[in-house]
Amino acid sequence: xxxxxxxxxxxxxxxxxxxxxxxxxxxxxxxxxxxxxxxxxxxxxxxxxxxxxxxxxxxxxxxxxxxxxxxxxxxxxxxxxxxxxxxx
Numbered sequence: 001x002x003x004x005x006x007x008x009x010x011x012x013x014x015x016x017x018x019x020x021x022x023x024x025x026x027x028x029x030x031x032x033x034x035x036x037x038x039x040x041x042x043x044x045x046x047x048x049x050x051x052x053x054x055x056x057x058x059x060x061x062x063x064x065x066x067x068x069x070x071x072x073x074x075x076x077x078x079x080x081x082x083x084x085x086x087x088x
Contacts, residue, residue, distance in 0.1 A: 003023070003039055003041070003069070003073045003074065004021045004023055004041070006069060006073065007021050007041070007043070007066060007069060007074075008021065010065055010066050010067065010069065011043075011045065011062070011065055011066070013065060014045070014047040014049045014061070014065060015047060015048065015049070016045050016046055016047045017046045017047065017048075017084055017087075018044065018045065018046040018087070019043075019044075019045050019046075020043070020044040020045075021041055021042070021043050021044075022041065022042040022043075023039060023040075023041055024039075024040045024041060024042055024078075025039035025040045025041075027040065038072060038073055038074050038075030038076075039073065039074060039075060039076075040075060040076040040077075041074060041076070041077050041078070042077075042078045042080075043062065043077060043078065043079045043080065043081075044080045044081075045062070045079070045080070045081050045082070046081075046082045046083070046084060046086075046087050047081070047082075047083070047084070048083060048084045049061065049083075050081050050082060050083040051083040051084070051085065052083075053083075055081075058079070058081040059079050059081070061081075062077075062079055062081060063077075
């Protein structure tokens with residue numbers, strides 16, 4: 001399974017109405033962190049789980065949901081997280 005597929009699998013628990021993950025690892029080739037094996041990703045997610053949460057709480061929820069992927073498969077993650085109401 002690719003890292004993007006693992007991320008999709010783990011984030012499914014948040015029941016997102018939109019989930020976009022872009023692998024930007026190739027843009028960071030040669031970067032010091034790229035040698036650690038973790039990739040660079042951009043995440044856009046819409047979920048009711050983010051309702052009534054500020055940006056920091058949303059990011060913490062994503063990090064917690066991704067769990068150990070944050071320690072080994074993901075070096076950098078850019079997150080844009082919205083609640084369902086914010087998209088309507």
